Amino acid sequence: xxxxxxxxxxxxxxxxxxxxxxxxxxxxxxxxxxxxxxxxxxxxxxxxxxxxxxxxxxxxxxxxxxxxxxxxxxxxxxxxxxxxxxxxxxxxxxxxxxxxxxxxxxxxxxxxxxxxxxxxxxxxxxxxxxxxxxxxxxxxxxxxxxxxxxxxxxxxxxxxxxxxxxxxxxxxxxxxxxxxxxxxxxxxxxxxxxxx
Numbered sequence: 001x002x003x004x005x006x007x008x009x010x011x012x013x014x015x016x017x018x019x020x021x022x023x024x025x026x027x028x029x030x031x032x033x034x035x036x037x038x039x040x041x042x043x044x045x046x047x048x049x050x051x052x053x054x055x056x057x058x059x060x061x062x063x064x065x066x067x068x069x070x071x072x073x074x075x076x077x078x079x080x081x082x083x084x085x086x087x088x089x090x091x092x093x094x095x096x097x098x099x100x101x102x103x104x105x106x107x108x109x110x111x112x113x114x115x116x117x118x119x120x121x122x123x124x125x126x127x128x129x130x131x132x133x134x135x136x137x138x139x140x141x142x143x144x145x146x147x148x149x150x151x152x153x154x155x156x157x158x159x160x161x162x163x164x165x166x167x168x169x170x171x172x173x174x175x176x177x178x179x180x181x182x183x184x185x186x187x188x189x190x191x192x193x194x195x196x
Contacts, residue, residue: 006062007180008088009034010049010079012097012120014154015069021156023140024072026169027096030138031065033173042067047081061180064088073119076127083128093133094176095124100149102139104161105168107175107191110135111184134179138172 013025020028031052035042040052042065049066056063064086068078083090097120102108111134115122125131143152157165171191178187 006064006086006088007092007094008064008066008079008082008086009094009096009176010066010068010075010082010124012072012075012095013067014071015067019154022154023157024098024153026098026138026140026172027136028067029165030096030136030169030172030176031067033169034063034176035065037173038063040065045082045085047078047085049078049082051082056177063176063180074123075120076123076125079124080127090128090130090133093128094136094179095121095133096136096138096172096176097121098140098153099137100140100142100153102137102141104139104141105164106139107168107172108137108139109175109179109184109188109191110137134184136172136175136179138168 009031011027011031013019013028019025035052038054038056040054042050042052045051048070049068052065054063055061064082066082068075070078083093097118099108112132114131115125121135143149175187175191178190
């Protein structure tokens with residue numbers, strides 16, 4: 001299997017059912033959406049992650065979808081381990097994560113750059129030795145009033161947000177597919193364009 005035929009997609013979040021619906025876990029929710037598209041199921045992997053592997057279309061790109069078993073701030077070790085295990089270059093790594101500085105129901109896609117204060121991204125940069133991987137940043141917005149950011153990200157989406165969430169997760173999954181198929185620029189042109 002040529003390494004350029006496969007992509008590692010890491011969804012950031014915290015492990016355990018108590019965190020599953022949190023805003024901080026939206027990256028892992030996107031991976032659930034992707035896995036459902038090829039009837040994949042997540043299984044334990046030696047790299048301290050749960051992994052689902054498959055192709056969205058026969059003969060198409062092979063995806064390795066991974067949810068680290070570590071807490072968000074320690075996402076780097078499992079990610080680096082998976083890159084090594086599958087012999088995938090960081091240029092074929094897509095990390096899906098929540099982003100406070102982007103309005104809810106908005107996606108921003110980028111490659112490289114800093115961590116922007118996101119500790120999961122910071123740890124992946126440190127462990128992989130490079131910032132040069134693609135990020136699918138899923139906007140969750142800023143906390144209302146005086147609520148701290150730490151409390152906000154560890155709360156579940158509101159009932160109003162949950163009505164929109166399935167569409168947001170589907171868009172983020174579509175963005176991952178498009179990045180792998182047609183490249184980052186094509187995906188940015190689609191998902192950064194203002195709504196019609």
